[in-house]
Amino acid sequence: MSPKFMMLILLAMILALQFQVLKSCVEEERVGLLQFKEFVESEGYDADHLFPSWSGDPLSDCCSWERVTCNSSTGRVIQLSLNNTRKYRRCSYDSNCGNNMGGVIFDNWEGEFQRPRETIPVQDSRNLSKLKELKYLYLSWNAMNKDSMKFLGSLPSLVYLDLSLNHLEGPLSSVELENLKNLKVLNLYRNYLNGTLPIQELMGFSNLEILDLSYNNLEGSIPPNIGNLSSLKAFSVARNLLAASLPSGLCQLKRLQELDLSQNYFEGILPPCLSNLTFIGLLDVSDNNFSGTLSASLIHSLTFSWYLDFSYNHFEGSFSLSSFKTHSKLEVLQFASNNGKLQIDTENPPGWFPSFQLKVLALSNCSLNNHTNSIPNFLRHQFHLQIVDLSHNKCWCKR
Ligand SMILES: *[C@@H]1O[C@H](CO)[C@@H](O)[C@H](O)[C@H]1NC(C)=O
Numbered sequence: 001m002s003p004k005f006m007m008l009i010l011l012a013m014i015l016a017l018q019f020q021v022l023k024s025c026v027e028e029e030r031v032g033l034l035q036f037k038e039f040v041e042s043e044g045y046d047a048d049h050l051f052p053s054w055s056g057d058p059l060s061d062c063c064s065w066e067r068v069t070c071n072s073s074t075g076r077v078i079q080l081s082l083n084n085t086r087k088y089r090r091c092s093y094d095s096n097c098g099n100n101m102g103g104v105i106f107d108n109w110e111g112e113f114q115r116p117r118e119t120i121p122v123q124d125s126r127n128l129s130k131l132k133e134l135k136y137l138y139l140s141w142n143a144m145n146k147d148s149m150k151f152l153g154s155l156p157s158l159v160y161l162d163l164s165l166n167h168l169e170g171p172l173s174s175v176e177l178e179n180l181k182n183l184k185v186l187n188l189y190r191n192y193l194n195g196t197l198p199i200q201e202l203m204g205f206s207n208l209e210i211l212d213l214s215y216n217n218l219e220g221s222i223p224p225n226i227g228n229l230s231s232l233k234a235f236s237v238a239r240n241l242l243a244a245s246l247p248s249g250l251c252q253l254k255r256l257q258e259l260d261l262s263q264n265y266f267e268g269i270l271p272p273c274l275s276n277l278t279f280i281g282l283l284d285v286s287d288n289n290f291s292g293t294l295s296a297s298l299i300h301s302l303t304f305s306w307y308l309d310f311s312y313n314h315f316e317g318s319f320s321l322s323s324f325k326t327h328s329k330l331e332v333l334q335f336a337s338n339n340g341k342l343q344i345d346t347e348n349p350p351g352w353f354p355s356f357q358l359k360v361l362a363l364s365n366c367s368l369n370n371h372t373n374s375i376p377n378f379l380r381h382q383f384h385l386q387i388v389d390l391s392h393n394k395c396w397c398k399r
Pocket residue numbers: 071072073074078
């Protein structure tokens with residue numbers, strides 16, 4: 001074969017490859033994205049830095065642009081990552097926006113977030129609605145307000161919406177939610193939502209599997225009709241201002257795998273019917289005002305769990321840690337400081353053998369082994385431990 005001929009073949013292959021790639025981006029969607037970029041620029045953002053590869057060159061394949069993901073068989077845009085756009089605001093000399101947007105965003109963990117005040121204007125742009133098969137939209141860490149939710153409802157195929165770390169404030173009403181009924185995932189972590197839990201408003205959301213309302217200012221109780229959100233697999237209301245006892249409606253969420261109620265003001269007992277939730281992998285009720293005992297049937301039903309946190313409540317009574325013996329997936333087990341009223345025994349029956357390998361164990365202030373006064377023997381079979389807290393137990397001071 002002559003070198004010339006080989007060259008030709010190579011060229012043909014490159015061309016074919018280019019054609020293939022070119023084919024994978026749908027023209028209408030490419031144009032929609034470019035219009036969106038233009039709009040973002042016109043609103044005072046540095047769109048060339050935000051979307052450097054979004055080029056007007058007709059040979060440019062929008063499926064290879066950053067922040068864009070296509071379905072590789074249809075070439076349709078299915079995911080757009082518009083999270084974290086704050087640092088692309090153009091600042092004029094007279095507006096002092098560098099303090100709010102350009103620099104470091106502080107996260108001191110205990111709540112004081114300094115969030116961007118301004119953000120790319122997704123809520124005003126009709127251009128994105130050309131993305132007829134957009135399923136996943138990441139808008140985390142921007143400054144979206146509730147109006148943006150109304151617009152996003154006009155994206156026909158949306159199933160995954162991440163609006164965590166934004167500026168949604170006030171109560172969430174059916175106005176914001178009405179067009180989002182197809183969502184499977186709604187993430188509203190760390191916003192400024194207040195008022196009561198919008199459960200009534202979510203009633204028609206028959207596909208909703210993941211609902212994250214953690215780190216807001218929601219108050220009131222969990223209403224009994226929570227049970228109607230029967231598709232839920234994960235539900236978090238951690239770190240809100242919720243109170244009252246748990247409704248038995250919660251036990252109707254049979255598919256629940258993760259339930260995070262931590263850092264609220266819930267009280268009363270854990271409803272016995274919680275033991276109906278046999279798929280629970282994560283249960284965090286820490287930092288509330290729950291009381292009563294932990295029933296054997298509840299512990300038994302948590303057989304598949306990997307993360308259990310009962311810390312900082314008012315649980316009482318006594319139980320043997322060996323009741324978790326068959327919980328082979330367990331990695332995190334926390335019973336920190338239940339006011340010293342919970343009595344946990346690790347040596348009953350003597351020589352029991354755990355089927356789990358823990359990473360985290362917290363049994364502080366638990367009247368641990370206050371009869372036998374012994375250091376937990378089962379720890380000798382734990383080889384993955386990273387954190388162990390056995391503090392504030394009276395039992396070893398005598399040794
Ligand atoms: C891509 O599209 C095809 C055809 O519509 C569909 O069967 C497939 O599930 C899609 N893949 C993804 C990752 O969405």
